[in-house]
Amino acid sequence: MGGTVTQLWRFFIHIQQPLWTCKGSVGKEEIKIPGKLHSDLEAELFLWRPILAGKATMIEYREGAWTLDDILKINSLLTMQDDIEAANVPKLK
Known part of the structure; x- marks a missing residue:
């Protein structure tokens, strides 16, 4: 059961903090590529x-x-x- 709870927790975290952000800008940071990875996945x-x-x-x-x-x-x-x-x-x- 612990694995299922962990998977659900990660799912809801990723909804709030997407792993990939579409092109444009993130906050005040201008993006030179079509998008930006979430820092956890980038690591x-x-x-x-x-x-x-x-x-x-x-x-x-x-x-x-x-x-x-x-x-x-x-x-x-x-x-x-x-x-x-x-x-x-x-x-x-």
């Missing part, structure tokens, strides 16, 4: 990034197939890949 982004990129799965994480060192390395490689792609995009004049 976990290094864990979610390999999953979102299709390099890891939740099952692999839960089974312990990835170490923290592995996750940090794949994040560095994904950043490198993003930087290389950005450098090769033709600049608009």
